[in-house]
Amino acid sequence: MTTVLPVRRPGAADELPPAGDERSTAGRRADRARQVLGRTAPWLVRGVMATAVLVFALLAVGPHVLGYRTMTMLTASMAPEIEPGDITIATPVAVSDVTEGMVITYHMPVDDHSLVTHRVVSVEKTPDGSVLVQTKGDANAAVDPWTAHLQGDTAYEVRAVVPELGHLVQLLRTPVVSQALLYGAPLMLAAWLLMTIWRPAPAAAPTHEDKENQE
Known part of the structure; x- marks a missing residue:
């Protein structure tokens, strides 16, 4: 089988695309974008x-x-371990098992009794079985100005943080x-x-x- 190739004369213009081929570069890009999308x-x-x-x-x-319980951290009192906007996941633990160093979520015994998540710095057990704790935010310079009485039999310890x-x-x-x-x-x-x-x-x-x- 013999293949005949056209001979291009010197100075001849490049061959124009067929008249029926109206696709432009922009059109091909649009088609490619539609395919990707x-x-x-x-x-x-x-x-x-x-x-x-x-x-x-x-x-x-x-x-x-x-x-478990979830809570959104609103302040930087526990930074850098818990930053504002992080969500904490706290699981129940017996009040009698609360020890120093735990990060717990509890109701403040002052003002509007809102929830707070701070680290336990001291634990006191009274003769009647009550548990009193003092807490402190890791980023705070001073201990919280109250002593919290943990109500009930269950406290909530922070186990995980979702940034x-x-x-x-x-x-x-x-x-x-x-x-x-x-x-x-x-x-x-x-x-x-x-x-x-x-x-x-x-x-x-x-x-x-x-x-x-x-x-």
């Missing part, structure tokens, strides 16, 4: 949904099923974001389902017989 969008939706499920399980389901998650929780609680999630999450789910159903099947690679027929 079509591949990444389903994974992005799955990632957002998986994150939402994990956060919901950690903050809403876990405390009821596993018995920065509290900022996300506070953001989700804002009216604008909560409304957007209320209506946007179902739309994202519907879009993901539609993309899964209507996603075109990938074109099959040409077989050896197809190549022979083309020749």
